[in-house]
Amino acid sequence: MIEHVLNDADTIQGLSVLYNVPWQDIADYNGLEYPYTMTSREAYYTLYANGYLLVRRQSATRPLTFYAGSLFMTDVDSQGVQKVYELVEDTTLAAGVAEGYFYVRSRLPGSFGNTIANSVVLSGSVRSNSDPGSLSITNPEPFNNGKDARVRLTGQTIYINSDQAVTTTLEPLGGTDLMVSSDGDLMEDETGDWAAVAGIDNIKQAVSHRLVTRRGSLTQHPTYGSRLHEFIGLAQAPYIRQLVELDIHETLNYEDRIDAVTVDNVVIQQAAYYVYLTIDVSGRQEIIGLQVDQSGVAIAA
Incomplete structure (x- = not known):
């Protein structure tokens, strides 16, 4: 049995991803109904x-x-x-x-x-x-707006059936994360829950995130991200390609799940780069194609 004490940011869908258990199973196991969890403030004004x-x-x-x-x-x-x-x-x-x-x-x-x-x-x-x-x-009028709701509030405990939960030691190579579109939006799966990405696909997504994020934009993580956006629109001098390759290596050097990176090709256009990489992950090689422009990075099919 896993006991999870709720904080204000927790949702039933987030717990589903955290413990790799379908959110419906968590709701049923705890006898919860929509909206499943509430912050203390939400409950104060609702219940x-x-x-x-x-x-x-x-x-x-x-x-x-x-x-x-x-x-x-x-x-x-x-x-x-x-x-x-x-x-x-x-x-x-x-x-x-x-x-x-x-x-x-x-x-x-x-x-x-x-x-x-x-x-x-x-x-x-x-x-x-x-x-x-x-x-x-x-009280001249009755008080009749108190509502019973099968929800858990901030500070209360949600129980995760350990027979269903998959611990981090059993996660696939590369781990599991929420799936994000090329526009940076969370994506839904076929059941209406947040979609997840695992294994090599999660590493590919992590590569995309690191390269699209402008280095220094996350104040708590100053080394996260790249400087690729600084090169877009510059004259196509011979050294630009080398600067792009060096920045990719420097950026992905912080990704612990990658053993090695090879930049196979860089196609430079005025407003975008097309980058083709080979990454080594635990002895396995994967090819990744990226489009890098001012709007972001998208992993090619």
Whole structure:
């Protein structure tokens, strides 16, 4: 059993690629339904019951401000259940005899936070700028927008059936990654999931990514990428081809999965290069054809 604690960036499709398990299997194993995962912020605005409390107080000489985070509660019902609602933002009652509407949200997600009208009658842990004194509290309208959803939230755990998961030691030569088009867009497979690329095809894609990326454009990875874009449009002097070949070797020298690179041919045009490479990967040779221009790099068929 693999236990994965969700962060804000995790999706069911991303976990599918990470553990090489179909996303449908992950969803079924955890009893999840669309959208499967949510950030805590998304859940806060989607799943939690919320509404307005009408708060009244007797005459006072100064305004009274209640601070966000103040708690208001229902009475304990016959089942021993008490529901708690949290003030979302600071709210002020004017001086004198005053009343105001306080926007509150359930502290727990789902339909648990739903309640009938006039059931919120108690103030709990109230934070204010002075003693609130005697208050009259009620919810004139029911809270009925709490939603039950079979999802996992940020910080919760998704379980991966280890019998289905393929660990990194069993990955094909070259590893696995998401498939990206020549335009840099993620691609879908036949089931509507994100398509993956593995093995030699993944290495070919990695070669393309390194050559298309302008060196220095990724601040956290200053050595990633090439300088090929600097040569496009220059006069076709004899040394240009040598500069292209040198830059390809320098760029791909950082790709640990490649044992050796041979530049077979470089065809120079005014706005593009056509490069033909042979790469050695664990004793296996693969030929790659690339078009290099200002818009990017595409691996030829």
